[in-house]
Amino acid sequence: MLFNSLTFVVFFTVVVTLYWSIRGWEMRKNLLVVASYIFYGAWNPPFAALLFSTTAMDFWLGRQIAKAQEKRRRRRWLVASVCMNLSMLGFFKYGNFLLQNFQWLLARVGIIYQPPHLDILLPVGISFYTFHSLSYTLDIYRGVLRPTRSLRDFVLAVSFFPQLVAGPIVRAGDFLPQLEHPPRLRNGQFLWGLALMTLGLFEKIVLADTLLSGSADRVFGYGGPLVALDSWAGVLAFAGQIFFDFAGYSLCAIGAALTLGFHLKDNFRFPYAAIGFSDFWRRWHISLSTFLRDYLYIPLGGNQVRPLRAASNLVIVMFLGGLWHGAAWTFVVWGLLHGSYLVVERVCRGLFEHKPWAGALPVRVLAGFATYSAVCIAWVFFRASDFTVASRMLGGMFGQHPHGDAILSTRELVQIASVTAGMILMHWTLRDQTFETVVMRLPRVAVTAIWSVMACAIIFTQGSSNAFIYFQF
């Protein structure tokens, strides 16, 4: 079920009404479990069973980890949980990818092997709910979380419908404590939730789908060389599209959770105003970057090891982060590019951080511009269907096709330029703030006007229920 669909409007209205009509807390939680499984099953009912089975397994494994006295036994149960989750992810998401690469490797040594094509349907949001579930056993193993005694509560923590299929990745340790006592709505919480949902839908339907996605699709789908202007415009359009698409989904999730009395952390903080790549990853898909930091980067040694090892840790983490997004080498290259950006940044920081000019405004602006440009270049690999498209795009961007084709209309170029400029301006002006503080300081007439304009724009745009980009991950 998509947030930007009529079905969700009806579903959400019914769920919220029933939820706040029921007095018993246990019954409310039961309602949310049923609603979450309907939300998920409306896409493909059999996969709801898969979701439940992995959740139930992790619930049991979590108890085994907590019960085990010896470290070795604890580790064994943890390995079982990690293997179970990753093998599920591996089969559904990476099965064909692994087979194709295996076939390629065999061909290199002269063995012709034709693997059967596995007609595997990827369960929507499997990368997200696997991480929701995995965080539970990992945190129990680390000793930062006690296992819950209620399977129902854990099922709800993994499958809570606002964040189930496209994040944010909510750790069980953040969500389970909220199930201890019935939430009490603070003044304005419900309406602030609705306002955030409106903003999220506005970002998705109006900005991402209506103003940017068409141009990005045409540029990346074009079969020939493009001039620099069109190549860059296509990449900038995609940079805006993916931000508004994913940040919009996250805002909808946070807003929907708020209306039900739950609190989810921010997933984006104006990332295109980042100065440097570590700053970018503190602002972009925060729930994934902190997940990778806590469960992978730090266990690998983080930056508390020799510089070369720390650099390789960064590259390993980003390599896996890239692979998490999709079963294709283009995603791996995207991750490796970000890993190398982080290494270069670390080197530069070591060399220049203490120079007197390092904090000067022009330097910060230049660093911000360089960060945004490098992030956009990496998006080419993220969006391109293969390396031929990616190299053609990069060739166009860096002037290798002066006689290439121009395919974007002036109107599309104006749209991309206006939305990108507006987005960058907004990110820079709000980079050290939150939506909440901005809304607090705005006159109420401005809040009313902005909220109304966004709601009207959503209605008049009549989105065509395009799926969110991150659904495929």
Added chain:
Amino acid sequence: MPLSISNFKRRLRLPTVFFRRPSREEQIHGGPPLEFIRPIPEIPWRGITVGVVLVVVAAVTAWELYCRSIGYGPTLNDNEDLWTSRRRAVRPESLVIVGDSRPLFDLDLDELEHGFGKRPIQLALAGSSAYPVLADLANDESFHGTIICSFVPALFLAPPGTPPMDTGEKAVHRFHNQTLAQRASEYLSVPLEEHLVFLKQEDLTLSIYLGKLRLRNRPGALVPPQLPPYFQTVDRERRTRMWERCADPNGPLARRIQQIWLPLFTPPPPPSYIPKQVFMAEMKKAIGQRFEDVAAAVHKFQQRGGKIAFVRFPSSGGLKQLEEHDTPRANTWDPLLKMTSAPGIYYSDYADLSGFKCPEWSHLTAGDSVEFTRRLIPHLREKLHSSVADRSDAPKPTL
């Protein structure tokens, strides 16, 4: 200055909201860590919400009234879900219409029901090639009814990856993969669209209005041609009727659409990055392949007792001339019938079918569609009954 006015003025100083330096508490970096309990802005939420609801209701009402005042009426959006609902209605013996927009406009379902004794199912898709739907029906082993297939060469023979093929393929994909949520959205949206005029995705959306902005494009820019505006109504059976305002061939709407068809039906130039000879050879190969694929699908369908007839619907004016020049009958229609051994009706071969005029050059008016269908039925019945499917003698096409 009274205090309230001074406050108001201070509040209106919007730039300071954005450009003033945030306090330490308001900063993310250097400030306290993100609170687990989300902060809720302390503003008068109820008053603001009432204001928003009033503004939105007023704006939507005004927009609805405006749309009605300029002549729009309620109609359904002819999208993949509506198509899927009709595809689901196909039964083993059904009479099914496939193809492009011409059978959508030109065939009257009531007349066909009267003539064939069964209610036809409209599966034609505007701007599409019939092939994906035809292939899907041929692969549906349970279906052995009757197919009326429209043939507009520029669309029917469009190579894979082009919009006419994409349209058909997306519809077929939706039919086979429609989720419960999509189906529920379809059931919910139909009653709304039947009552609200502004829910018209083809014409009254922000993206369409943006598309109407006339900005001069760069010289040589390969910008896709404009699509026609709304000029028809669609119901739950996907019965499509031309808007009265378009029925006058000299009216502004019809004349505007006439000029839209010409670039839309003109074959695009070969891509700059492929040598022209190579491109033409590839196109020829793709067309030959399409004939073979269609013939295979027709043969498969006929093998299990299905009947099919191809129909060339009327066109007029400049569009007719363009079609006859770019896609002459000898290179398109004749090989199709030869390859498939299926019966066909070319409107101009029949005196009673050739006198119709399309006001916007491509489709018949609602009134003419009834008369055209009435006259077409005897020819269809004769062709369908007399056809004997035997592809074994079919010669190869001469392109």
